[in-house]
Each structure stands twice: as structure tokens, then as C-alpha cells.
Amino acid sequence: MDHEYDLLVIGAGMAGISAATKCASQGWRVGIVDDLPYGGTCALRGCDPKKILRRGAEVVEAARLMAGKGVLDPGLAMDWAALNQHKHTFTDPLPQQMEQNLRTHGVDALHGPAQFTGPRSVLVAQAEHTAAKVLIATGAVPRPLDFPGSEHLIDSTEFLNLTDLPGRIVFLGGGFISFEFAHIAARAGSTTVIVDRGVRPLKEFDADLVELLVARGAEAGVEVRRRTSIASIEKTGTGYTVSLETPRGTTTVETDLVVHGAGRQADLARLNLEAAGVRYGDAGVEVEAHLQSTTNPRVYAAGDAAATPGRPLTPVAVAEAKVAASNMLKSATAVPDYSATPTTVFSIPELVRIGMLEEEARASGVDVEVRYTDTSGWYSQHRIGEHAGAVKILVDRSDDRIVGAHLFGADYAELGNTISLAMKHGLTASQLRSANATYPSVGSDLGSLL
Template sequence: MTAPFDLIVVGAGMAGISAANKAVGAGWRTAIVDELPYGGTCALRGCDPKKILRRGAEIIDAATLMRDKGIDANGLSINWADLMRHTRGFTDPVPANAERELASNGVATLHGTATFTSPSTIDVAGTVYEPRHVLIATGARPRPLGFPGADRVIDSTEFLHLDSLPRRIVFVGGGFISFEFAHIAARVGSTVTIIDRGDRPLRGFDPDLVDLLTARSAAVGVDVRSRTTIDAIDGTESGHAVRLDTPDGAADIDADLVVHGAGRIPNLATLGL
């Protein structure tokens, strides 16, 4: 058993890092652990890289809206590979910078999977600790998809690491992740479909605003299929065949890429709770 900490924070995203810095500033012996690079979803795999991609899409959209109003948008396009390299210029330094700041503040930085071995002990990569407190800040992960062929679906993290964007993309789920990525992909030039099982996408958002968004989506070529579920995804010579159950019966969509945007659940599976 190692020397005790007052607090071990499990999860080195923005919430966990903030808590660890505040705790050590209050005089607590503090450690933080993550099995992934430090920085968390927002800085590495979500909000921040997405904003850079979105900015590229916004430039294309603004130029298109100004066509015949003094702006010639002919030939304007997104080079996805260059845009991704630009994005990584922001995200790649984050883990080392976050860990360096934590260490300089006096926080012990640990790496590996954290699993409770008893109500008072936690194992981190084979070393057992007995802290006075544990703060769980592990965030969320994509919820499991229950249809055959779900292993063919990539998640949003993988989407943000694509070196090229394929021509035909299907997004599973009508949430904000699907809509944000779908609009980016449409501006790049992909043919995009969103599959949503509900009567209206983006449940929980203002219905009038959602209606405006769905109309705008259709205008830029995003095909939103409501009251539609996926029965299965099969492999084909050219990609994937997405088998659908629609209000009008069975239907298929051919896709080069299928992306998970159907919600997230707490990321607790490895904690042994």
C-alpha cells in the first residue's frame, strides 16, 4: 500500500484538472489519473477541435451566402487533410501542457486504468492506493448500439481523427453531435444522412429553432430521416449497407462511413463500482 493521498481524481479532463488544482491549493495531498492522454474530451476530442472544423465550414457558408452580392465563391473549398493538420496543431500539445501544469502545482500525475478494489482502496495500473477521498470525473462514452453490425460504426473521437472525409456519410441519432458534424461534412462536399428514431430531432431544444435548423439542413443537402431506426449494417464491396426501418417500410442506404451520434452514457465501466 502506498503513502495515502487526501484525494485521487479519476479523470484528467477539464473538470478533473480543475478539482485537482483546487484541492492541492487547499493543502490536500492530491493525485490525478487517466488511462487516456490528459486534457479530456472537450480539449482533445470534442469542443475545441470541433470549433476549428466548424470555422472552416462557416467560411464556406458565408462565401456561398454572399454569391452574387460581391463575393465570388467559385473554387472555394475545404482541404480536409490540411484542416485536420491545423486542428492537431492545437490539440497535440494539450496533454503535456496539462500534465506539466498539474505537476508544477504539486499534483501527482498517474497513468493507467483506475479500479476500486474495496470501498476504501483503488488500483491504478497495479498499484493500490487508499486515499481519504476519490472524485470520479470520468465523463461519458458513446452508448452501446444494439443492432447487428454496430461494430462498423465509428464514434465522434474517430471522426475527429479522419485523414480524409468519404463521399457518403450516415450519422446515427438526431442529437447535436450528429448535426454539427453533418453540417461540417456537407460543406466539405460529402453526401450526408442523419437517422433519427423520434418524430423530431434534438429533443429538449426549442422546437421552433429545431424547425429552422432542419430546414437549413435540407437546404445544404443534409437528409434528416425522422421516425427511422437502423435494423442492421452489413458490409459491401464499396463500404456499408445501412438497413432501415422507416414509416414507409424497409429501406437501404449505401454509405462509406457510419458515425455514432446517438447519445452518451456515464463512463464508469472500468471502475469496478
């Protein structure tokens, strides 16, 4: 059945759902479509299920850290199948819950692949729908790789759905996916190797803290091989032989699994954007700062499907979608606020970044004061038996405002949220330092870090 919509949203992840409900609440007739279960990558195939699996690793690591410190039997082990089933108790009900929520808001929930047939028309499951506005919020997919044996790679979705975790795993790429999954797998008892072609992994994070993370990961069994790339993968009777190109020549490693963690690109190839006159690239739909397509004013894009300055994070995608929805509703040109957005590698311990790197601050002319603190011996670490931690806070001497914050340590993501809020609202380091905090808590460390 064909429909005319005020807004048709392509992609039923958190960004698309946010925009759809916002516009429907203002009386617009809204449809949303996805060919996968509703919920998107973060809720079903990424952030949320990953963090559930990480909890098993956290518990195992916590017991190990307290061995000889009052915990008599630290020999815990992860039951991967049971942990994965626990994950499914969260992810499995979500699509139906989200669809029901959309219907409650009056949104039509459509299913199937979507393809543009014109500037404002989209074909879904043999039915053509037209819309005054279209929002593309299809997210991202693993970047295609082309080397002999690349078909043997599994992606992050497949890793999260493994019912059994093999004993040997190679992770390709030195980014979020590889580090987070490797830190989980190592605590589950797997031998893990991260292969990174660069000089250092996690390039968007503070170099000094990345080195601390690499060293701490090595203690837990996470090996990082730098300046190394995969030349080929060959299936064997017992697993795979991975040929590696290194600065010293070619070598091989035997493994049971090779996981693709070498980047993602906007999921746009199937949309037939040419029919809509929408310009795009690997980074996403080309949009103005207010998220409207540069070539088709009826089309907007948000999240990983849009080529914006925003980081590929779910909160950023949702914020962009809300701005896009507001702009469509009001015929406005508001621009998303990307300032002070925290981003975290949920390794064990975790690594956090907010704002500028040290080199970026200097290059931009900031009279920066670097306040570096080794927190490895602090009470918040000592209490849990941890021995790794450090914080680097960048303060502009001219106005005492924080321009960057970089944290490595247990539960520091929550500490980062407080710093992010202070940065976003222009609090000075002195003002933030003056706040009283519940003690003893990780948050109470902040005053001393400033």
C-alpha cells in the same frame, strides 16, 4: 509505488483537473489518474477540435452566402487533411501542457486504468493508492448499440480523427453530435443523412426553431430522416449498405461511413465501483445534491460521471467539480447552481437554448409571454448573406424576468451568453433592453428582441 492521498481524482478532463488544482492549492496531497491523454473529451476529442473543423465549414459557407454579393470567387473547398492537421496543432500539445500545470500545482499525475479495491483504495498500474476522498470525473462514452453490423459504426472520436472525409456519411441519432458533424461534413462536400427514430430531432430545443434548422440544413445538403432506425449495417466492396426501418417499411441506403451519434452514458464500467460500495447507473454515480455518493461518503462525482440535474456540458462539469472540491475542503454541502446555463448546437447557423422551453414554462404555472421574432431579414443576417434566423424569448409577465430564451442564427451563441448572464442575476427584460450596445453588432439586436 503506493501513496496515501487526501484526494485522488479519477479522470483527467477539465472537471477533474479543476478539482485537483483547487484542492492542491489548499495544501492537500492530490493525485489524478487517467488511462487516456490528459485533457478529456472536450479539449481533445470533442468540443474544441470540433469547433476547429467547423471553422473550415464556416469559411466555405460564408463565401457561398456572399456569392453574387461582392465575392467574385465563392468556389472555396475544404482540404480536410490540412484542416485536421490544423486541429492537431491545438490538441497534440495539450496533454503535456496540462500535466505540467498539474505538477506545478503539486499534483501527482498518474497513468493507467483505475479500479477500486475498497471504499478508499484504488489500483492504478499494479500500485494501490489510498485516499481520504476520491472524486470520480470520468466523463461519458458512446452508448452501446446492438444490431447486426453495429461493429461497423465509428464514434465521434474516430470521426474527428479522419484524415480523409468520405463522400457519403450516415449519422445515427438526432442529437448534438449528428447535427454538428453533418453540418461540417456537408460543407466539406459529403452527402449526409441523419437517421432519427423520433418524430423530431434535438428534443431538448425549441420545436419551432429546430424546424428552421432542419430546413436550413436541407439547403446545405443535410438530410434528416425521422421516425427511422437502423436495422442493420452490411459491409460491401465499396462501403456499407444500411437497412432502415421506416413508417413505410424497410429501405436501404448506400454509404461510405456510419457515425454513432445516438447518445452517451457515464464511463464507469471499468472502475469496479462495487468494491467501493458506490451505487451507479447509466446516468452516472448516484449522488446527493452536494455531489457526495449516496452510499460511500468518501466518494464524490462530477460531470457526465455523476447523475445530477446538470446538462452534459463541459462548463457544467467544471462547475460541479469546483463545488465538489469546495465541499470536500470545507466539509460543506453546497449545491451547484444550474440556473440559466446556455447550451448550443454548433450547426451552421447555430441553435441555442437557455432556461425553460415554452411548454415547460406553461406547465410550471408561469404567466409566460412569448416574444417571437423572425430575424431572417434583419441587418445582422443580411450583412453576411444569410436568410435564416429567429429568436423566441419567454418573459414572466408577473415580474418581467426572462425564464427562457431560444435562438437560431449566425453568432447567436454569443448573444445567448448575454441573456444567460441577465437571467442568472435576475435582470428584467426592461433592464436588459435599456442597455446600450456597440452598433452594428449581433449583440445590438438584443434590445429589439425584447
